[in-house]
Amino acid sequence: MYQYACSLVNSLSGVETSDQQFFSETFLEYMLLVFLVLFVSGAFFYSYITKKIMEPIRDLAASTEELTQGRFPEKLDVQQTRDELFILAQNFNRLSLQLKETEDARSKMVSDMAHEFRTPLSNINGYLEGLKKGVIPPDPSIFESLHQESARLTDMVNNLYQLSEWNMQSPVLKKETVPVDELLHNAASLFEWQMADKNMKLHLDIEPCQIQADAGSIRQMVSNLLQNAVEHRKNEDPVYLHGFRKGTVYVVEVQNTGAWIEPETKHRLFERFHREDSSRQRQTGGSGLGLAIVKELAEQHNGGAGIETDGWNHHFWFSFPL
Incomplete structure (x- = not known):
């Protein structure tokens, strides 16, 4: 473009050589200035777009790493642009929440099971220890209590087994x-x-x-x-x-x-x-x-x-x- 403009000026009749040289130098300066402005603007625009795209991806990668280590990350905050990145972040947030709820339910179930089994087992152990040491005389009512606690444990195990089977497949x-x-x-x-x-x-x-x-x-x-x-x-x-x-x-x-x-x-x-x-x-x-x-x-x-x-x-x- 620069050479083409200079050739056009040189082809004009009546234009002094000094004027042609001044035009060429001035045009070159403007061209350099325009290119500099375009370069800086392009670099800034590229940096902005890259940051806008890469920052959520980095956050997603960091959150995924936390999830693989057994920790549950904070909810990803992505602007509601309705593009593929927003949909991906939303799906990840739902997945993370579901996994957390599942883990909380599993932990609660294990804790509750421990509490539920502890009471009858403690009762049975206490009765048997008392009978062994002769502190408690063998009496039909004692054996009835032991039988009730044993039956309670059996019922819990059967119910748990039934529910666990249903988790794997629907009951027939x-x-x-x-x-x-x-x-x-x-x-x-x-x-x-x-x-x-x-x-x-x-x-x-x-x-x-x-x-x-x-x-x-x-x-x-x-x-x-x-x-x-x-x-x-x-x-x-x-x-x-x-x-x-x-x-x-x-x-x-x-x-x-x-x-x-x-x-x-x-x-x-x-x-x-x-x-x-x-x-x-x-x-x-x-x-x-x-x-x-x-x-x-x-x-x-x-x-x-x-x-x-x-x-x-x-x-x-x-x-x-x-």
Whole structure:
């Protein structure tokens, strides 16, 4: 460009040589200045763009390194540009959060399992040590207590095994047309002796109905809810077992007056090992797994499970689609 401009000036007639030389020098200076400005602007623009792109990538790399070392990094803060980098950062944030929640749940489960197993094992060990030293005389009531603690441990292990199997694969359900009212009556009959021994009354109000479900699952769910009512009874009020149609579902409900439940945290009762009151749970022998199994089985039937409560009066329920 510079040479072309100079040649044009040289080709003009009537232009002095000194003028041509001045033009060439002045034009060269402007050209150099323009190139300098363009170079500096380009360098600044390149630095800005590179920093804008590379800084989030460096942050992502550092956060990934933290994650591989078992630590959970802070949430990545990326401008909402809706480009590929923003989507990548958002996906990483969700992944990190899910991993943290999983790790927290695993840690809590291990801690809760240790607490749940410690009490019956301590009781068994204490009784056996007392019998060994002759401090406690061998008595049928002692053997009954040992048997109850052993049965409690067995139930917890069986429930844990069942839930762990369901984590790896969904439970195999044998769905068939079953008379749900007969299943509920049969499940309730298994508690007649236990409730009579505790001076408890069970009232049934069950609407006949045929549903597609796994019969064994229904019996287990009803048994878990009734066992929960027996373990956490608060007074002499009876327990009610209801079964009724409600729109497109069949609802099974166990109603009782029991130990205090915070209405704000009631949904957590169906989490594994959740306890409203740790000491109460251990005194009553609950493992914190029965309601989790009810919820899992209900969802495997495309139904649901839940609780309605005012704190003392509880309505535990599960439902099946008709």
